[in-house]
Amino acid sequence: MTTNWRAFRFGCLILAGVALGGNPAVVRGQESAGASTTAAVISSVAITQDPQRAAIRVEGAGKLDVHAVRMQNPERLVLDFTGARLNVQKTTIPGVSAPVRDVRMGQFRPDVARVVIDLTGSAPYQIAHEGEAVVVYLAVAPEGSTPAATPAKTAQAVKKISYTASASGDKNSAGAAQHFPLPNELTQPSASLATPEAKPTTETATQQAAEQAVQQASNAAATVATQQASNAPANAQAPSRYTGEPISVNLKDVDLKDFFRLIHEISGLNVVLDPNVKGTLTIVLDEVPWDQALDIVLLNNGLEKQLTGNVLRVATRDTLKREADTARDLQKAQAEAVAPVTVTRVLSYAKAATMKDTLKKFLSARGDIFSDDRSNQLVIRDIPSVIPTVDNLIRQLDRKSQQVEIEARVIAASRSFSQDIGVQWGFAGTTTGGRSVFGGVPGVGVSPTQTGAGLPQPPLIATATGTSSGSGLPFNVNLGAGVPTSGFYFGHRSPNFAVDLFITAAEAKGVGKLLSKPKVITQNNEKATVKQGTKIPIQTTINNTISVQYIDAVLKLEVTPQITAEGTVFMDVLVENTQIDNGIPRVQGIPALDTQSAETKVLVADGGTVVIGGIIVTQQQVDVTEVPIVGSLPVIGYLFRRTNVVVQSQELLFFLTPRIIPG
Numbered sequence: 001m002t003t004n005w006r007a008f009r010f011g012c013l014i015l016a017g018v019a020l021g022g023n024p025a026v027v028r029g030q031e032s033a034g035a036s037t038t039a040a041v042i043s044s045v046a047i048t049q050d051p052q053r054a055a056i057r058v059e060g061a062g063k064l065d066v067h068a069v070r071m072q073n074p075e076r077l078v079l080d081f082t083g084a085r086l087n088v089q090k091t092t093i094p095g096v097s098a099p100v101r102d103v104r105m106g107q108f109r110p111d112v113a114r115v116v117i118d119l120t121g122s123a124p125y126q127i128a129h130e131g132e133a134v135v136v137y138l139a140v141a142p143e144g145s146t147p148a149a150t151p152a153k154t155a156q157a158v159k160k161i162s163y164t165a166s167a168s169g170d171k172n173s174a175g176a177a178q179h180f181p182l183p184n185e186l187t188q189p190s191a192s193l194a195t196p197e198a199k200p201t202t203e204t205a206t207q208q209a210a211e212q213a214v215q216q217a218s219n220a221a222a223t224v225a226t227q228q229a230s231n232a233p234a235n236a237q238a239p240s241r242y243t244g245e246p247i248s249v250n251l252k253d254v255d256l257k258d259f260f261r262l263i264h265e266i267s268g269l270n271v272v273l274d275p276n277v278k279g280t281l282t283i284v285l286d287e288v289p290w291d292q293a294l295d296i297v298l299l300n301n302g303l304e305k306q307l308t309g310n311v312l313r314v315a316t317r318d319t320l321k322r323e324a325d326t327a328r329d330l331q332k333a334q335a336e337a338v339a340p341v342t343v344t345r346v347l348s349y350a351k352a353a354t355m356k357d358t359l360k361k362f363l364s365a366r367g368d369i370f371s372d373d374r375s376n377q378l379v380i381r382d383i384p385s386v387i388p389t390v391d392n393l394i395r396q397l398d399r400k401s402q403q404v405e406i407e408a409r410v411i412a413a414s415r416s417f418s419q420d421i422g423v424q425w426g427f428a429g430t431t432t433g434g435r436s437v438f439g440g441v442p443g444v445g446v447s448p449t450q451t452g453a454g455l456p457q458p459p460l461i462a463t464a465t466g467t468s469s470g471s472g473l474p475f476n477v478n479l480g481a482g483v484p485t486s487g488f489y490f491g492h493r494s495p496n497f498a499v500d501l502f503i504t505a506a507e508a509k510g511v512g513k514l515l516s517k518p519k520v521i522t523q524n525n526e527k528a529t530v531k532q533g534t535k536i537p538i539q540t541t542i543n544n545t546i547s548v549q550y551i552d553a554v555l556k557l558e559v560t561p562q563i564t565a566e567g568t569v570f571m572d573v574l575v576e577n578t579q580i581d582n583g584i585p586r587v588q589g590i591p592a593l594d595t596q597s598a599e600t601k602v603l604v605a606d607g608g609t610v611v612i613g614g615i616i617v618t619q620q621q622v623d624v625t626e627v628p629i630v631g632s633l634p635v636i637g638y639l640f641r642r643t644n645v646v647v648q649s650q651e652l653l654f655f656l657t658p659r660i661i662p663g
Contacts, residue, residue: 099123244291274315410516410656422642426475429497440474447500479642
């Protein structure tokens with residue numbers, strides 16, 4: 001392999017040397033000698049940059065012959081103008097954004113003007129001749145692929161900007177002159193203008209040119225391969241697992257046994273063929289791994305392989321199937337011939353009755369398993385070869401489960417408001433002469449104010465004896481507050497007229513808060529239940545038999561936690577709040593029940609809190625009792641009306657906080 005590479009490399013070197021025509025330095029000297037004797041003059045160098053590309057334009061008088069060389073460390077593009085003279089002020093033009101950092105100019109030699117473009121990265125470039133001007137176009141790389149310019153320059157690069165260095169130094173393509181003095185290092189005959197390294201000897205140059213030609217050919221081949229890979233279908237399979245040395249074979253009607261001898265020679269494996277392996281082979285392969293070629297031949301001929309150490313056995317599928325059936329039957333016969341054994345296993349965490357059904361599926365046909373709930377043991381009877389498998393399963397399944405502490409907060413808040421405003425009044429009087437009398441009705445109600453004690457007494461409230469011992473004035477309107485907490489009275493007495501007016505009112509507000517904080521600890525995937533409340537007895541009669549049942553009127557919380565692999569807790573939650581509803585009449589002494597319930601599945605972080613539901617009940621009632629017709633009149637209707645307002649609201653919130661207990 002090494003010899004072939006050296007011969008190939010040597011041939012490439014010879015071809016490259018012939019293509020270059022000998023010494024590169026001699027060729028360069030000939031080009032220089034053939035240059036125009038009329039010197040060109042560079043009078044303007046301008047930079048134009050926008051977000052898509054950058055352009056460096058070099059203008060002058062005469063033909064400008066340019067030779068471009070890319071250099072690294074730092075990245076820069078060197079433009080040598082042979083036979084040209086620089087007629088601009090010695091300046092450095094700053095760049096605006098990537099990929100141009102700045103442009104430097106100087107007279108490298110009396111017959112060579114040099115322009116150096118300092119770059120921020122390895123941007124591709126293209127040189128074009130536009131009339132007598134030379135324009136270098138540089139592609140702007142996508143954002144993030146090359147070093148970014150300074151923030152100030154990047155902000156300026158949004159619009160198209162040009163800088164020009166000219167002979168007068170006061171104009172540019174953007175209309176704004178920018179010129180700077182040339183740095184001191186550019187005025188010295190040193191390598192500051194990117195002077196190429198010393199010219200190599202003829203033999204070294206030829207060898208480098210040949211190696212460059214080989215490298216370019218390799219890069220081109222890699223580029224083609226990359227393009228082919230990118231154009232390949234999206235569902236193309238990845239490279240196979242084969243690692244054998246590539247071989248090329250062209251066989252026609254060859255016996256299969258000879259092919260396997262070839263595999264032996266290539267791989268170094270010992271090959272053993274089943275007597276049923278026979279047939280011929282026709283195959284043409286170029287640079288295919290030998291192990292892949294082996295699999296192809298086996299597949300085409302219905303064969304299978306078995307590799308044990310360095311021995312490769314090849315047999316037909318029927319042979320291998322018969323061997324597998326025979327081995328299975330032999331194993332079964334051996335198992336049936338072995339006497340079973342009986343062992344006991346004590347479980348620490350799992351229940352024996354639950355574990356029994358799982359382990360029974362892994363026993364042999366002769367095996368059986370029993371559970372002893374008192375001692376939480378398993379009694380296993382089977383052949384000895386099965387016992388280790390069962391023991392391994394027991395070790396995996398009989399493990400301590402993680403525990404979860406679940407803290408619940410049940411908040412019940414109630415608000416109540418009631419307002420009762422009523423009026424009571426009555427009047428009595430007589431007309432002139434006493435022929436007409438008007439007043440209230442005692443059946444409606446009687447004023448608690450007593451007349452007498454020197455006060456005139458209207459005719460309607462005179463006692464039976466005619467004296468003014470004192471009695472109440474009958475009410476015309478009796479709509480007082482039910483349980484008044486405040487009131488107003490107005491009364492008037494005269495021989496012919498009396499009036500009593502009572503305004504009563506009551507108002508109450510209430511706020512209640514009930515906080516329940518149950519806490520429970522349960523194992524992973526085990527249900528936990530918390531109840532708080534009352535059990536209501538209900539008597540039933542069936543077939544002349546009286547029985548009593550109890551129904552829960554409780555606040556109940558049921559949670560089944562499951563710890564996930566990420567350390568979170570998945571909970572199956574049931575919350576139910578059942579209370580006696582006294583607002584509904586009882587049926588045979590059995591009260592009605594008011595129930596709020598929420599059932600959900602929620603995922604919570606360890607130690608996190610979640611609100612699984614809120615129940616809000618608001619009740620508002622307004623009762624108006626009034627005198628017909630006049631009670632509906634505006635303003636005056638308040639004297640013939642009683643208003644009772646009752647507002648109640650209840651809120652019920654459930655907060656859950658699971659915590660995984662370490663260990």
